[in-house]
Amino acid sequence: MKLSIIILNYNAAAFLELCIYSVLRATKNIDVEIIVADNNSTDSSLQMLHFVFKDQIKVIAHEENYGFSKGNNLAVEQAKGELLCILNPDTIVGEEVFEECIAFARAQPIMGFLGVQLIDGTGKYLPESKRHIPTPKVARQKMLGNDRNYYYNEVGQNDRGKVDILVGAFMFCKREVYEDCGGFDERYFMYGEDIDLSYTAIQKGYQNYYLGDQKVIHFKGESTVKDRVYLERFYGAMGLFYEKYFKQSALEKKAIDLMIKGMVAVKSKQKQANEAKELNNLYLVTEDINLELPIKMKRVKHAEVWDCPLEDATILWDLKTLKIQEVIRFMIQTENLKHRFLSPKRDFYIGSDSSNGRGEIKYM
Structure with missing residues (x-):
């Protein structure tokens, strides 16, 4: 088996259906298996998978919501491909993306993880497609509105090149690299695990890459209600990352904890743009x-x-x-x-x- 595509789903049935449809089109000439691991969805995801795709994909129905890291790790354990792609269910891929990633991976003996250019549902470029290592200093600057050192601007939006950190919505790698890095750290329930795994690969001597000429639509957040629990997980992941990789004094740790609590408090008061808009023309x-x-x-x-x-x-x-x-x-x-x-x-x-x-x- 050449490639295993892992799609971890939670309550995103409609978006998942179009995602799988696009993946099937993009892999028609590839020796591939498509694995959908469902984190105990309460919507119609499992019914849709059975009636719409049946024997075209492999379904793993988890008995509980294991979160992003463990859910993906469990699916990878059952994958047979020599190459892996971790893919979000709220994505739509182009017809050539997997063939291009396979060709690139073959030519890079020390490749860690490979990412692509992500755009949102309006066509706007998502700069988190390529990032620097978010050291405490860089993260503080980002939270204060200065993201110059957060995003990896040395590589152009549409170019190819070496980068530090990729986003978990699309992470392509050789299976041996995923296993050598230990997969996603399961202490992260959701968010931060992609930063952690990208950084682990660098520490082990691999190089992460970005293919800016390959575009994938990422709608973002279709499995997530952005409530206070989400915010605590999102910003709490940052604290876990620093505790794991960056030695901190007691004063520094307290400052980071206060900064995280402050961001959760501020963001929880902001309204999310979830209302449907009238479709004109x-x-x-x-x-x-x-x-x-x-x-x-x-x-x-x-x-x-x-x-x-x-x-x-x-x-x-x-x-x-x-x-x-x-x-x-x-x-x-x-x-x-x-x-x-x-x-x-x-x-x-x-x-x-x-x-x-x-x-x-x-x-x-």
Whole structure:
């Protein structure tokens, strides 16, 4: 088995369905297994996996929510591939991304982990795709609004190069590297484990890389309610990372603890942008001349969408008839548009207009 793709899911059924669909398209010429490990979801995830994908994927149904680290580690234990890709369920991948990652990995004998350029549901670049090691000094600067030393700006957004830290939404590696690094540290329930594993790889003499020419849509946070528990886990992971890797005096540790508590208190008072927005000037982009949907819209082919008056428009992409890479390219080259993605069965669409809130699911 060449490649095992691990998708850890928790209550993200609709986003997971489109994720798997895109992965199947991107791996049709690869010796691959797709493993979905479900962390005891309470939505329709397991039913969807059974009825929609059946024998196309392997499903591991965990009896409890083990969190990101343990959930992925348990799935990797059952994987057979010599290469691994840890992938979030709220992603949509382009058709060439896995082939490009495989080719790159073959050419890099000391490669640790490999990441790609992530964009959100509006096409906006997510700078956490490549980061520096978040030392206490760098993290303090970031929390005070100075992220110059936090993101890895020495490598261009669309370039390839060596970086320090990657994001867990897409982490590609050789299985032997994952095992040598011990997998994700299970003391992290959620958040921080990708920083930890990236840094562990560097400490062991590996080099992490970023492929900026390969783009993946990451809607962000579809498995997470951003409440106070989330904030405590998010910022608490930072404290765990410092305690593990950076020797601190009692005074420094107390300062970090106070900073973490302060960030949790501030962020918990901020409202998240979760409300659904009205979809104006809706364009259905499809190559299927017979496709009819029960919503008011204008129908255009992909080649025609560039000529449409797109100010304050919403684009509904029929992924079944379009090349995902071309959709991603359009998203990056346009601004101030809302994007929705139609399921292959044409019974719902998904989208997200903010990387700080959960996305929208609309059933038809």
